[in-house]
Amino acid sequence: MELDIIRDEEMDLLLEDVSSIYGYDFSQYSKASLKRRLNRICLVDKFASFAELRYRVISDKNYLQRFVEEITVNVTEMFRDPLFYKKLRNDILPKLGTYPFIRIWVAGCSTGEEAYSIAILLQEINLYHKALIYATDINPTVIEKASKGIFPLSVMKQYSENYIHADGQKDFSSYYTSMYDVVKFQEDLNSRILFSTHNLVSDTSFNEFQLILCRNVLIYFDKDLQNKVFNLFDNSLQTLGYLALGDKETIRFSSLEKRYKQSKGHKIYQKMT
Amino acid sequence: MSRETKVVLIGGSAGSIPVLLQVLPDIRSDLHFSIIIILHRKSYPKSSLNQLFESITTLNVLEVEDKTELVNGTIYLVPADYHLLFEDDKSIALDASEKINYSRPSIDVTFESAARIFNSNVVALLLSGGSQDGVEGLKNIIQHGGKVFIQDPNTAEVDYMPKQALEQIPEVEQLAPEQMSHFINNLK
Known part of the structure; x- marks a missing residue:
């Protein structure tokens, strides 16, 4: 698995878009985790490049919820620990x-x-x-x-x-x-x-x-x-x-x-x- | 780019704890880098692996907490049920997302993150185990200019993991457990 689809400056760009268009501010999320999530969403939703992902996020309001769901971690368990x-x-x-x-x-x-x-x-x-x-x-x-x-x-x-x-x-x-x-x-x-x-x-x-x-x-x-x-x-x-x-x-x-x-x-x- | 070692990553699964118990007592405490140990283990019942390691080495042994900052000459143990990543400022980030290779912690996740942040200053060692985890990470480290080693499969209790690495990565070097402490102590 090559996990380097997205570069740091591209990530910042996308986060600024999401914040200014939709009001979700991820700028203070851990960069290390966020970058993994963004690379993961490119794999799972089959975006060949960062530009494709960014276009989809900017232009498709309905995709945003999926984007938020995927870049926030939703792994949980009953009675974990x-x-x-x-x-x-x-x-x-x-x-x-x-x-x-x-x-x-x-x-x-x-x-x-x-x-x-x-x-x-x-x-x-x-x-x-x-x-x-x-x-x-x-x-x-x-x-x-x-x-x-x-x-x-x-x-x-x-x-x-x-x-x-x-x-x-x-x-x-x-x-x-x-x-x-x-x-x-x-x-x-x-x-x-x-x-x-x-x-x-x-x-x-x-x-x-x-x-x-x-x-x-x-x-x-x-x-x-x-x-x-x-x-x-x-x-x-x-x-x-x-x-x-x-x-x-x-x-x-x-x-x-x-x-x-x-x-x-x-x-x-x-x-x- | 400087080749000076900043982090030594040791990944292991089944059969790797006896190797660490043999190696850690002979590691010098004045190392100029940190050691990070990524082991597959159960999250319940809670283990006291860090106390076990603490009892056999003069180095500080810490089970990592969120945002821990690396100190030279310290051994960091990745907690069960978390992945360990590195931030740009080289501090540690924990992550409880999906298992990778059926494992959390995943060796690949930490190896890949270290490759990106520490580039050629990474030394990684993959020990005994019955999983594929770690092999992709070793490849990543090589791509970024780091150095990779495996436990000599002939000495491994479970040789699948180091053998997979050997098959897929021609440049990987092998170490027997009795060579490992000398090797780590003399890293530049």
Whole structure:
């Protein structure tokens, strides 16, 4: 696989187009990842050159959603990193259960696997009835998919294993109905999930939460954009609320560091003041 | 362009950990480059591979986090379930996108990224394994002027990976495990 279809200056040019025509600003995304994504979209959608890709993006409004979907990473799993979900189940969520009402924000939810995982946990510890999960993503196409609750059957074995490692209490297959090569999750699981678009780069805080999950999203942002998003989360978190990041992400080096307390062994940070 | 080594990349799959356990104890700690190790491994249960490596070498061993900056004389271990890329400023970017060659981390991904950023200052070594992963990356490194090596397939627990490299890349050189530390310690 030759991955060098696109040069740096061409990438900048395309990103400027996308920003000025459509208002999506990718200029502070990690260049290394973005370049791979752009080369990948050229391979997958069979553009022989950068010029072809650029023409399509500029001239075809309908192609834009696909472009955004492909250059943002939408790889996700239910109960990915089981020890993290175990910590949520056994420690964090029960603490939130002392509030009369629980608001959770899954930022960068992609196709919704994390939001459904949280819904399952809340249901199993009898807190779902007083919770509301806001699941947002930059990309309307994945939000549409997420709201349907339909996932490939082929990944259920992996999800089921993750669920068991996360102290899952039930037979995982009891949560969905199989239909040929896909499964549909029970309707009541997304009854308290609000799916909507939200762009972490340009949109503002829209509520106050006790838990914000943003896992493996910030790795695609440069440090300045990460800091901006940390401030957005800070403004959206209640005092004593929690921010959960991906396993290899950190608030170290950000202005939040001094005011947040990390759960030992986890990338879960509690806002102290 | 200077040929001075900036990064040594070691990729491995099945059968490569015993090789590293043999090689790492003899690596000097005053190296003028960083070592990056890309191994295929399971994401669960969490492994303590970095602690294992730490216990046998005097070098610092770090499991990479997002935006880690490279320091000479340090060994960086790519975390399970992430690809490792390099930014233009030579810092590390992690990426959790699709598996490549059924693997995340993929050796090819890191090799290709290093080739683009470090050009002729890359030295790559592909160890034992039963996968195709790494071979394309080695080709990329050669195209950018870097140097590539494989574990001598006769010494490999699983020889498929180094053999594939040998078949597809005529200029690849072979090292037996007992030669590797001396080789790394003496890189210019």
